[in-house]
Amino acid sequence: MARVVVNVPAEAKKGEVIEIRTLAGHAMETGFRRTQLGELIPRDIIRSLVCTYNGVEVFRAELHPAMAANPLLSFTTVATESGTLEFRWTGDNGFSATEKASIKVV
């Protein structure tokens, strides 16, 4: 099972811009490297991260080769209402990971 970590403030004021940080454990094999015997190592990367806030998509990223292993993505959104943020990473070889975080908006 893939390891993912998200950091969302537990509480925010209505209308406040909040920073969200996500970290996913992944080798991000580029597909350009070769073994010592010259064989190409097949690409194995995370292709996308989608974040929804109470079901509404607020952030989407497409990832490509030559990104660092264990990609850390941080982004901001506006705290509109209390609820749940859901994160979904998908990638090559059927890679999939999900995580949830709740936020209280006062």
Next chain:
Amino acid sequence: MALGEIPLSERKSGYEFMSRETRAMQDDAVTGPAVLTLLDGEALWGKLGCAACHTNMKGVAARYPAIVGGKLTTLEQQVRHRNPELAYESRELLALTAFVAKQSRGMPIEVSEIKSHLEAGRAFFHKRQGQLNLACANCHDDNWGKKLAGTPIPQAHPTGYPIYRLEWQSVGSITRRFRNCLTGMRAELLPHGAPELVDLELYLMWRARGMPMEAPAVRP
């Protein structure tokens, strides 16, 4: 004290030579790059049943290398005492070691002064070796703070091992770091667990005595 050794008051952790951005990575306890390794370590700690004997590992990493069963032993070597199948530099061993070392964060380094091993480590540190005829001391005692290939030369205080090194894109042990340096000096590449490197590790930890542990640190 040997000539050229850094006075205690002028010692600096590798942290102080890093950029603001790299420091921020080390200080980020939630999404820092070593977080995933720590989570793996915690899971392994439970899976291997370490908690059956060990309840509190606070301060343990700050005391290693130490004599165990009559032999100078590094933290890595001690961590695998019940599970010798954990290979050196394997993800599992590094994760477990990082998990143990993390619990000494902020505590001062305090290794035993084992004279014979300290002297051997000091001698290794000052011995010129390899095709470039360099000693560790040539960089880390005499030229710290200057640049080597665009990067500041630190004082070689092992305050944060195992470290997440950006160049490695992974966590690695102090032995991996030693072997990097030996490669750069074009010297004989000693294997993991070599007694010379264990002595060197003890000497460096003694040299950093009193400095706070940062494990798992982030280094460029």
